[in-house]
Amino acid sequence: MSAAPDRPPLWRNRPFVLLACARVVSVLGNGFARVALAFAVLALPGAGPGRLSLVLACQAVPQLAFVLVGGVVADRMSRSRLMATSDVIGAAAYAGLAALVLTRHAPLTAMCLLAVAAGTATALFSPAMDGVVPLVVPPDRLQQANGLLRVGTNISLLLGLALSGVTVAWLGAGWALALDAGSFVVSAVLTARLGVADRPRRGTSGWADLREGWREFASRQWLWAVVAQYTVVVAALNANVGVLGPLAVRHHLGGARAWSLIVAAQALGAVAGAGLAARVRVRRPVLVAVLATLPSALPIALLGAGAPVWATATAMFAAGVSSDVFAVLWSTTIQREVPEEALSRVSSYDWFGSLAFAPLGLLVAGPAAAAWGTDRALFTCAALVVAATLAALLAPQVRTLRSPDASSPLPPRPAAPVEAADAP
Template structure:
């Protein structure tokens, strides 16, 4: 076994036993009440978020005196709390009921997007208040993400985790596809405010559904939150494959967020016809994620982390095509491929984390995963608008594409990324000798 791999802490030493998923796993999961509630909650919430994904950018651009810099500022205000508070969210989710944490997060998201919708609809949108509500939306995500990561293994048997993650992705991505298909029309005909209001309502429905999960709270720790964070860090840093891929994704996520959040809408507004054209592109990507999730749920690979990293390379393709002003249909095809590869990565990565990391520290390790992956996103969003104005949209997009490619290539240098294997007959992963 690789020298970089370490054993879990004494408090969380036992890994969940895993067996190969039976052919009837997906059928039985669909009849599991709590899993059905979770899928429904996430599907509805993502439907609303897909409206906001298009609407927020165009709501800011519609404000008096809007500039690329203001758009960058608002999106950075949303992203920064996800980075700052996600570790706190991981500690909370490992100490109390994860379903309660998710309910609180959903209610906070509802308040944030209801406020943003009201300002967009009334036209009274002072920038400081707009930014404050964006911060609240980011805080809600910071609380929800690690709790959700830890909730799935509490509901789903270990031998069905990959199918469960795949089915979750199929549901949420189908919902995203529907939302993105309708969002451009909604923004174009009734305005961004109503699209943001739909997102607020989706958070409220999600909270009501998650209330039915009633997940058992973990035993309260007698140590401090700082000690909990240190234990989570030891579990995170002791797995080379984990921190290498997170380092890779700190750059990949920064580039993808700049592409989707700032540069894509800007080039769509300037050259492609506005919100309708951009919704076609992100809709094509969403369609790819549905196909990718369905494929990933059935995929059986011996080296899940290696395959996941290889799947990140196509994500650079649509960014590069936008940089060279490729025709919209070609960019749509590239966005579709990017969506397929992105969800292959997502399902394999989530399943590997859930199988390899003990449940007692899973939310904290997932929080470190998200923290590292988001590390450069706020700064990248903040500088994207001014940078595009300085060097041009094409050069900025080309730089993002190169960053995705080079970061993914660097991750392949890790022996554990290349060598972490799934043991046949068990479904669990183990680091190969290097």
């Protein structure tokens, strides 16, 4: 999609560039953490699937518990300031985890508390991030902006994943976690410079704001139907990525390096998917987004079947393409259809619903692998992804909601409240 002739390209929009750079740096560190945290826990004396499930669940539970609070706060204060604060909390949490792993003195209670802090940071960050994009780009370029952000972060994630296996193997998981902590610090500095102004003072209580956000969310069938789908899908995907996938790879495919290759293939596919989604025009974006979920079941099933690394990596590439087509179309549709002043609260309900079963999936994954076997648990996850996706298609608005016609101008939105010093 080309830029409008009377507008400068997005890469000349200073707030957008700062936001993109902050996300690229932060996601680079998260690429290390995705591989490092699982293998760091498994490498500790006496650790096993149950302990890994518990630590990852402690990270996931606060994401669910505090995300609605994050939505209310983000609609009341400067979203960029809240994002920077969240990055500082994340930096402290991962620095603490790195110290525990490097000293090999890692009490389970301490690891769980630091995982809680990391999850809380994510809960505060995510609704603010979803709401800040429409404040720094015009509404007719939201899909392009979302696609470019995803391309940048996916390339960064790919690089982080490509280096993570080597880092874990050569230097140890503790140093990989330390690099993630440093990336949060850089992201906080860049995000603080966005300069998105404080929100207008609201005369209502937080509870009233939460109820208003719920009304906006519940009034849109397409929105809650897909969130209900992802309640199941995210639980299944998290169980695979967090617990079952590493277990299957460690048992059959050689460990951290093979797993790094598999998840890197997904990240590479995501780069291609985001680039495609930044340009594609579809009449029914929610329908296309829901159908794009189906390929995510294939690599899970292949892991359960004990397929070779190349086959699973190929399927992960396809899943990465489809997952970012979903992500860009979904984010853009919400930003177009939901009033800006309620966007972070509606986004928080999206996150809350999508993450509702994520802690349960992580907690159950380890015991299920021990009781049924890792292969059977993986097949169950794949079946759940397919069933939930087909169920979402039963909602009429999922099948019929149309995007604005490309030839018609989008309705104007108030100018982004960016401080003068940070204007492009």
